[in-house]
Amino acid sequence: MQVVWDWFRWLYDTTGINLTIFYDAFDRTRFASGFWMTVKLSVICILLSVVIGIIGAGIQRSRYRIPRTVVYWYIQAFRNTPPLVQLYFFYFGLGALLKGVTGPMVTNVTWAIISLSFFAGAFNVEIFRSGIEAVPRTTLEAAESLGFSRLQTYLRIVFPLAFRISLPALNNNLVNLVKTTTLAYAIAVPEMLYVSSQIWSDELNVPVMMNVLLVAYFVLVGILVWIMHRWEKAIRVPGFGV
């Protein structure tokens, strides 16, 4: 590895491109931890937001009005406000209020995870709901006439179909979520953008770090898109839909 690090030092000496995140051990550790924080935020928020989406879409089909209304207003609130404001609301608003109850256990990282998951989750509820609504009523009637219970119909027919219909829109939203994790910068979560800003103020290599960030997010989102496309292809049904 040392050869690689030395090469980046040589690159700086000969061209002035100052990539301290490679040849300087301290910056390297800082940047790596920021990178992993971004990956961690992304993966956890993706999973939580999908769970929120599935549960929310399920509640919207419920017989009871009150839970439906709660989900409706949750979606309205999170779709129609900026995610940065939501983050501030959770951290400075709710976080400060609950400090006495939760103690220092709930960190800024936790609040970022909660806030971003609910943000993306609101869109996921809508995405899954329209997927469920796209399953024709007549298909459900056929299932009923064959004797499937309500639950069986959901698990074996509605959900597999709705999920396939939802996947392209879900992809978009999850890509958006990964990009939105940069907002956690605002409440000092040490993710990639935040550590980069520390690095560039120490090293004064702002333009270089900007390029590093661009490439790093491009690669991260690229990996997500690749995984999702692989998955989409794996569950594709010949002759069905998109």
Place this chain on the structure above:
Amino acid sequence: MMDRPAVNKSPTQRERKRSGSDPSRPIVDVADVHQAFGSVEVLKGVSMIVRKGGVVCIIGPSGSGKSTLLRCINGLVPIQSGSIRVADFEVHQLRTDKEKIALRKEVSMVFQQYNLFPHKTALENVMMAPIHVLHEERNEVRERAVALLTKVGLAQKRDSYPGELSGGQQQRVAIARSLAMRPEVMLFDEVTAALDPETVKEVLNTIRELAREGMTCILVTHEMRFAREIADEVLFTDGGKIVEAGPPAELFDRPRMERTKAFLSQVL
């Protein structure tokens, strides 16, 4: 080629099942049924009977309640008054899931839009309900499903998905899927209405064969020639009522009611 036992239970089995009940009793008995969606009354006192092995065709203008009648017989929509009996089940009184599942073994329905499950292969479509609803043994169900697909002439398409099949092929898979429940009565709701003229024939042939084997069938159809050929009795419905009923020769050639005459003059 044909696997009759897979479709029709042996007589002894049937007799056992029916023992205690009068063999001349109609297998479907609909009496003065009223049905409404909200304030709109769709069925306004419909009565009909079908005997075991009988084939009844229902004709009539669109919106006259034909589909609704079939869905009532199948227990898919509740009725306001009257009674519907299929075999030993009072359809309008079924409450528990167990009772409803028992009805599924008696009566099975095929729809105009096929309504196959698009994420399952033809074979899986046929196997699903017997496995998950009737909890029958998978290997035995598979064997029967293959036999049924062979019967409708689609054994070679068993691994195709619905989206890869033509309308006529999908409809034949749908018929096989219904037969896999081993029903005593089959309901067909305009099953050829969405098909190309060339593929109508293959589906009608399948139904004809079923009728010949003694399956009790209730068909809503616009194929008047087919109805005339296959039906024991034809019902003409209009405005939520059965206007006229009779053997095909009488109803088609010597209709008594003005409305029947007017309808037939339009479609024949």
